[in-house]
Amino acid sequence: MLDAAVRVFSRRGFHAANMDEIAELSGVSKPMVYAYHGTKEELFLACLRRESERMMTGIIDAADGSLPPDEQLWRGLRSFFEFVGAHRDGWSVLYRQARSLEPFAGELAGMRRAIVQVIAHRLDVALQHEGRQVRAEDLTSMALSLVGASESLADWLASHPQEDPGRTATRLMNAVWLGAARLLEGETWRPAS
Amino acid sequence: MLDAAVRVFSRRGFHAANMDEIAELSGVSKPMVYAYHGTKEELFLACLRRESERMMTGIIDAADGSLPPDEQLWRGLRSFFEFVGAHRDGWSVLYRQARSLEPFAGELAGMRRAIVQVIAHRLDVALQHEGRQVRAEDLTSMALSLVGASESLADWLASHPQEDPGRTATRLMNAVWLGAARLLEGETWRPAS
DNA sequence: GCGTAAGGTTACGCGTGAGTAAGTTTCGAA
């Protein structure tokens, strides 16, 4: 029943989705949907919570803290892309719908900030381990870039069903990790003008 | 009048925005809005077109093709972040609202694909100039990552008014360009497992 | 067999907001 809701919300968007369609796709009548999940907002929130928990637990379990930093990062990314590949509709609800709808945007934004902070912290640990100190704001912007790049590739992956999530994760590692490694060596790029 | 519409759309979202509020903020009555811009969808589209054109012309003008690749990239990025800094509401409409609304998503997605292809092509030129051949799909994923990272930082910038757009652009260059440089030297990251 | 409660459905009330018809003011030309 939540599956039906997630599908309709992802295809139509929160507002354009109507409860009758969700009910029909669930194979029950509308008052049943209300009986089980309350109002439309509550139903949407239930979808949101389920999908975000599925995603987060996968990532957290994958990125075991005892592994080396690059391995941690890679496993986290792979888990993320696997979630997107397996739950395209869920991803669409989390990323496209919830982020722009006022009652829900805050919750999602908070979750995203938490992820960014976790990644920034891991980067910090990795860099300190190599004896380098990096400003907090630079760490944050690196983490933000990484998350944004992941989201972008995730969206691409969601519309390319034949693609392998692991391959996508590897591509991103290549594009990002090596840049981080350079920074780690003290190299920086500066504008000429 | 479009300014008022952009503001309301960005704050409330397309559906929650109502024409009465837009009319009131414009300082005219509702039928006037309809007289000048047709239906709500047409009004939104007008906002979309204006904001996207502002953004695109800025970026295209900045990234003059005769400059060296890194300088081109940096100027394009700086122009993009300057747009976001100066037109937060416009950015919000383009990025948060339009992408998730069915009648408009296609147009925006097409524009974004075009940007990704342009960047991928520029990267290709830069790499070939250094004598390296890279698979088309790798170029695309690098460009997608770059665009996603830019969007992510743009969103962060939009909620940090005191921040300097140029600084944000420089940070992104540091995080991304150096990674590309490594790839350029033939180095790649591979999963251990 | 018969009351009753759990688990449904059908059919409606009602607010909201897009879009408009009809009326009003402003202002320039004759």
Added chain:
DNA sequence: TTCGAAACTTACTCACGCGTAACCTTACGC
């Protein structure tokens, strides 16, 4: 001074879709 059209407003219609009241039906204890 009057006519008329352009520019604008007030006050409405009407569809849509959330949420619910009222009505069925199946199954189980007594």
